[in-house]
Amino acid sequence: xxxxxxxxxxxxxxxVIVVVVITLMAVAYTVLLExxxxxxxxxxxxxSRVGPFGLLQPLADGAKLFxxxxxxxxxxxxxxxxxxxxxxxxxxxMSIAVVPFGADVRWKGVQLFExxxxxxxxxxxxxxxxxxxxxxxxxxxxxxxxxxxLGALRASAQVISYELALGLSLVGIVLRSGSLNLRHIVDVQxxxxxxxxxxxxxxxxxxxxxxxxxxxxxxxRAPFDLPEAESELTAGYHTEYSSMKFAMFFMAEYxxxxxVGCVATLLFFGGxxxxxxxxxxxxxxxxxxxxxxxxxxxxxxxxxxxxxIWVRGTLPRLRYDQLxxxxxxxxxxxxxxxxxxxxxxxxxxxPLH
Amino acid sequence: xxxxxxxxxxxLCVAGALNLLFQRHPINSALSLIVVMSSLxxxxxxxxxxxxxxxxxxxxxxxxxxxxxxxIMLLNAGREERTHGSKLAxxxxxxxxxxxxxxxxxxxxxxxxxxxxxxxxxxxxxxGDLSRVLFRDLLLPFEVTSVLILIAILGAVALARKxx
Numbered sequence: 001x002x003x004x005x006x007x008x009x010x011x012x013x014x015x016v017i018v019v020v021v022i023t024l025m026a027v028a029y030t031v032l033l034e035x036x037x038x039x040x041x042x043x044x045x046x047x048s049r050v051g052p053f054g055l056l057q058p059l060a061d062g063a064k065l066f067x068x069x070x071x072x073x074x075x076x077x078x079x080x081x082x083x084x085x086x087x088x089x090x091x092x093x094m095s096i097a098v099v100p101f102g103a104d105v106r107w108k109g110v111q112l113f114e115x116x117x118x119x120x121x122x123x124x125x126x127x128x129x130x131x132x133x134x135x136x137x138x139x140x141x142x143x144x145x146x147x148x149x150l151g152a153l154r155a156s157a158q159v160i161s162y163e164l165a166l167g168l169s170l171v172g173i174v175l176r177s178g179s180l181n182l183r184h185i186v187d188v189q190x191x192x193x194x195x196x197x198x199x200x201x202x203x204x205x206x207x208x209x210x211x212x213x214x215x216x217x218x219x220x221r222a223p224f225d226l227p228e229a230e231s232e233l234t235a236g237y238h239t240e241y242s243s244m245k246f247a248m249f250f251m252a253e254y255x256x257x258x259x260v261g262c263v264a265t266l267l268f269f270g271g272x273x274x275x276x277x278x279x280x281x282x283x284x285x286x287x288x289x290x291x292x293x294x295x296x297x298x299x300x301x302x303x304x305x306x307x308x309i310w311v312r313g314t315l316p317r318l319r320y321d322q323l324x325x326x327x328x329x330x331x332x333x334x335x336x337x338x339x340x341x342x343x344x345x346x347x348x349x350x351p352l353h
Numbered sequence: 354x355x356x357x358x359x360x361x362x363x364x365l366c367v368a369g370a371l372n373l374l375f376q377r378h379p380i381n382s383a384l385s386l387i388v389v390m391s392s393l394x395x396x397x398x399x400x401x402x403x404x405x406x407x408x409x410x411x412x413x414x415x416x417x418x419x420x421x422x423x424x425i426m427l428l429n430a431g432r433e434e435r436t437h438g439s440k441l442a443x444x445x446x447x448x449x450x451x452x453x454x455x456x457x458x459x460x461x462x463x464x465x466x467x468x469x470x471x472x473x474x475x476x477x478x479x480x481g482d483l484s485r486v487l488f489r490d491l492l493l494p495f496e497v498t499s500v501l502i503l504i505a506i507l508g509a510v511a512l513a514r515k516x517x
Contacts, residue, residue, distance in 0.1 A: 080380070119479060123407035130415025134387070137419065141380065141426045149426065156423050160416060167411075180480060 011110045016097075019115060023096055027254040028058035034309045041313035062247075070243040073143070080142035085241065085248035088135025092255035095128040099262045100183045102272050103293035105286055113272075113290070114183065121182040122174065125263060126167060129218060133159040135252065136220070136227065140237035151236025154320065155227035158217055161327040162224075166214035168335035169207045172342040173267050176202050186271035193277020197270040203345075206338050208268045210331050212307075215260040217327065219253060222312035226320055261304030265297060272297040355473040359399055366392040377432050383421045390414040401476040404483050 032047065032054065039046025047054035072081070098121040102113030111117055118124060133156055140152020174180060176198060177188040189197050198204040217224040228236035238249045265271055272293035274280065283289055318326065369388035376382045394409040487495050 080384075118403075119477075120403050120407050123404070123411065127407055127410035127415065130411050130419070131391075133415075133419055134422070137422055137426065138380075138384075141422075153423065153426060156419055156426075160419055160423075163416070 007108055008110055011108065011112075012115065015112070015115050019096055020093060023093060023255055023258065024251070026258055027251050028062065030254050030257065030305055031061070031250075032058050033305065034312070037306070037309045038313045041310075065243060065247040068243040070245065071240075073145075073240050075144040076240065077142040077144065080138045081240075082245075084135050084139035084142060085245045085252075086135075087138065088132060088252040089248040089255070091128050091132035091135065092252040092259070095125050095132075095259045096255070096262070098124050098182065099259065099266065100186065100271065101262065101294065101297050103289050104183070105290045113293070117183055118181070120180045122170060122180045122185070122267075125259075126163075126170075129166075130159075130163060132252075132256070135249075136237050139241070139249070143237070143240040145240055147233045147235075148237050148239050151227040151233050151239070155220060155237060158220070158224065158226065158323065158327075161324060162214040162217040162331070165210055165327060165331035165335050166218060168332065168339060169210035169214060170267065171335075171339045172204050172207045173198055173202070175339075175342055175346055176204070182266050182271075186266055186273065189270040190273040191277070193273070193279065194270075194275040195277070197268065197275075199268040204268060204338075204342070206334065207342075208264070210335050210338070211264065211268070214327075214331060215264070216308070216311065217323070219256040219260060221253070221257065221308060223315040223317050224323060225317060226323060257305065257308055258301065261301040261308070262297075264304050265300040269300050271300075355399055359396065359473055362392040362395040362399075366396070377435070379425045380422065383418060383425055386421070387414050387418045390418065399473055401474075401478050402483075403477065404480040 035057070036046040036054070047057040050056040050060045072078075097115040098118060100111075100114035100117065100121075105112050136155040136159075137152045140148040140150075140155070143149070173185060177185045179185060179188075189202070192201070195201045199208050216222075220227050226236075227233075228238070230236075233239075238246055241249065274292065274296050283292060366389050369385045369392065373382045373385035373389065376385060390413040391410060394406040394414070397403075397409060398406040
C-alpha cells in the first residue's frame with residue numbers, strides 16, 4: 001500500500017513523541033527500581049514515603065532537580081560546559097530510534113513498533129554509542145577541575161577500549177543472521193521459540209557475556225564506574241554540574257542502560273518473540289499480536305535492568321589497571337576466538353558457491 | 354528531498370571546515386572536525402553508501418576524534434598564538450589551491466562515465482554488495498592493505514616501546 005508523505009511524517013512524529021515520553025518515564029522508574037532493589041540488597045527499605053510504596057518518588061526528585069539553583073562555576077569553558085550534558089542526553093535518546101520493540105504491525109503502511117527500520121540498524125547503534133562519549137569527555141574538560149578531567153580521561157579511555165570488544169562480540173550474531181537489520185536479526189530467531197534464540201540455539205552465550213560486560217563498561221556502570229568513583233574522584237566528570245544539567249547526565253546514563261537492555265534482548269534473546277515458540281497457539285488478531293509482542297519485549301528488557309541493578313548491588317569496583325587488562329587481554333581475544341569458531345561452524349553448514 | 358539534504362549537509366561540512374581553520378582553541382577545532390566528518394557521513398548516505406556512512410561515523414567521528422580530544426585534554430593545550438605565517442604560503446597558497454581545484458574538477462567532469470551508478474537518488478549499495486566487491490573481486494588489494502596496517506601497528510609499538 002502506498003503511503004503519502006504527509007501520513008508518514010505525522011505517524012513518525014507521533015511515534016517519536018510516544019517513544020521519547022515512554023523512555024523518559026522508564027528512566028524515572030528505573031531510578032526508583034534501582035533505589036528500591038539496592039535498598040533491599042543492603043537490608044533497608046529504600047524510598048517508601050512519597051505516595052504508595054514510594055511510587056511518586058521520581059516525581060518528587062524531578063521537581064527537586066528543576067527547582068535547584070543552577071550553579072555555573074567561574075572558571076568553566078561556558079559553551080562546552082552547557083553543550084556537554086545535551087550531547088550526552090541526545091545521543092542516549094537517539095539510539096532508541098532504531099530499536100524495534102514489537103511485531104511487524106502496520107497501520108496505513110507504516111510500521112507501528114519502530115521509529116525507523118534501516119538496513120544498518122546495528123551499525124547506527126554502534127555509531128551513536130561512539131559519539132555519546134563526547135558528552136562525558138567534554139564535560140570533564142570544560143569543568144576546569146582536576147577531578148572532572150581525570151574522570152573524563154578515564155571515561156574516554158575506557159569507552160574506546162571496550163567499544164572494540166563490544167563490536168567484535170556482535171560479529172557472531174551478524175554472521176548467523178546474515179543481516180545488520182535488527183528486525184531481520186529477530187526474525188531469524190523467531191522459528192522455534194527459546195531454542196532458536198541466539199543465546200541458546202545459536203551458541204552465542206560467550207558473545208553475550210562479552211557484550212554484557214563491554215556494555216556495562218560503555219555505560220559507566222558498576223563494576224566499571226571508575227569515571228565517577230566517589231572514593232577517588234568526588235563525583236568524576238559531573239562534579240561541577242548541578243540542577244537540570246546534572247539530571248541530564250543522570251537521565252542519559254539510565255537511558256543508555258535501557259538501550260543496552262533492548263539491544264541484548266533483540267540480539268540474543270529473540271526480541272519480542274515468545275520463548276514458547278509454536279507450543280502456544282498464535283493469536284491472529286493484530287491487537288493481540290501487538291500486545292503479546294510488547295509484553296515479551298518489556299519482560300525481557302526488565303530482566304536486563306534487574307540484572308544491571310543486581311550487579312551494581314553485589315560487585316565491587318575494579319581497579320583501573322585491572323579494568324584495562326580485562327578489556328584488552330581477556331575480552332578482545334575471547335571475542336576474536338568466538339568469531340573464528342562461529343564462522344568455522346557456519347562455513348561447515350553452508351554449501352560452497 | 355535528496356538535493357535539499359545535500360545542500361544542507363554540504364553547507365554544514367564547509368562551515369565546519371572553515372571554523373576548524375579560524376578557531377584558535379584546539380578543542381574547538383577538533384569539534385569542528387567532528388562536524389565535518391559527520392556531515393560527510395550524511396553525504397555518503399545520500400549517495401547510497403550506507404555501510405561507508407556508518408563506518409565513517411564509528412571510525413572517524415567516534416574512535417579517531419575521541420583520541421584527538423583525548424590528547425588535547427591530556428596535554429591541556431592552550432590557545433594558539435597567531436603568527437604572520439611564511440611568505441611562500443601567501444604567494445603560492447591561493448593560486449596553488451585554485452589550480453588543484455581546477456584540475457580535480459576537470460578530471461571529475463571528464464571521467465564521469467567511469468564512476469558507475471553512484472549519484473544522489475534512490476540508488477543503494479548494500480553491505481552485501483560492498484563485501485562482495487571487497488572479499489571477492491578486490492581480495493588481494495584488500496589483504497595487502499591489511500598487511501600494511503599491521504606493519505603500521507608494529508611500527509607504532511616499536512616506537513612507543515620503552516628502552517631497557
